[in-house]
Amino acid sequence: MTNSAIQVQDLSFRWQENASVLQSCSLSVPEGEFWMLLGTNGSGKSTLLRLLMGLLTPQSGTIYMNPPVGFVFQNPDRQLVMPTVGADIAFGLVQENLTPSQVRQRVAEALSAVNLLELERRPIYALSGGQKQRIAIAGAIARHCNVLLLDEPTALLDPDTQLELVAQVQRLVKSRGLTALWVTHRLEELNYCDGAFLLQGGQVVDKGDPQTLKARLLETNSPKA
Numbered sequence: 001m002t003n004s005a006i007q008v009q010d011l012s013f014r015w016q017e018n019a020s021v022l023q024s025c026s027l028s029v030p031e032g033e034f035w036m037l038l039g040t041n042g043s044g045k046s047t048l049l050r051l052l053m054g055l056l057t058p059q060s061g062t063i064y065m066n067p068p069v070g071f072v073f074q075n076p077d078r079q080l081v082m083p084t085v086g087a088d089i090a091f092g093l094v095q096e097n098l099t100p101s102q103v104r105q106r107v108a109e110a111l112s113a114v115n116l117l118e119l120e121r122r123p124i125y126a127l128s129g130g131q132k133q134r135i136a137i138a139g140a141i142a143r144h145c146n147v148l149l150l151d152e153p154t155a156l157l158d159p160d161t162q163l164e165l166v167a168q169v170q171r172l173v174k175s176r177g178l179t180a181l182w183v184t185h186r187l188e189e190l191n192y193c194d195g196a197f198l199l200q201g202g203q204v205v206d207k208g209d210p211q212t213l214k215a216r217l218l219e220t221n222s223p224k225a
């Protein structure tokens with residue numbers, strides 16, 4: 001059996017006074033695979049990712065992830081904090097006590113991984129939305145993250161850039177042995193992943209082969225004759 005790099009067991013969470021968002025929710029992502037998390041608006045996808053990131057505390061349940069873990073948000077402007085690309089990626093390495101030459105090497109290697117080495121000195125404001133998301137991913141690669149969590153990273157991108165980004169993450173997962181969990185509600189993105197979960201009513205109600213899941217969702221959503 002393969003090991004799981006992300007494991008969620010019986011996770012329950014409610015915002016104070018409100019109805020439960022997650023009710024005994026469980027899922028696991030095998031090491032080295034690219035999985036997606038689907039669900040309608042308000043089904044709890046972002047809440048689940050925030051629980052995984054440790055930004056929220058569950059009422060019950062357990063979470064295991066193979067560290068280090070990197071995050072990519074929907075809006076890159078909330079994530080990139082330094083004036084230039086190179087400085088932003090280097091900033092993420094501050095806690096690692098590396099020498100300046102090690103930092104330079106990590107930054108260059110991470111930018112090469114997302115094919116943006118030529119942008120190292122570029123100001124963040126001069127990047128396109130897709131480039132910003134690739135820089136956020138490079139930040140995680142520079143930290144040598146094993147697990148990547150992405151919350152609708154293509155939501156603000158145009159359709160071409162959207163598919164380029166998902167294809168790039170697919171390649172990175174395979175070439176670097178990463179494990180990624182990607183939140184989306186866009187069915188066309190399912191063509192790039194190894195497996196998918198459907199979140200509904202606070203639980204994973206369907207999981208497995210992305211094409212099977214896609215076919216089922218299309219059938220459910222299609223207007224009845």
Ligand SMILES: Nc1ncnc2c1ncn2[C@@H]1O[C@H](COP(=O)(O)OP(=O)(O)O)[C@@H](O)[C@H]1O
Binds near residue numbers: 015018021043044047
């Ligand atoms: N900060 C918050 N305080 C209270 N309720 C929230 C908060 N954030 C989200 N919710 C509620 O939690 C539920 C799940 O939201 P969310 O995880 O953002 O869903 P999704 O990402 O799948 O669209 C929704 O009912 C939403 O209104």
Ligand SMILES: [Mg+2]
Binds near residue numbers: 045046
């Ligand atoms: Mg969300």
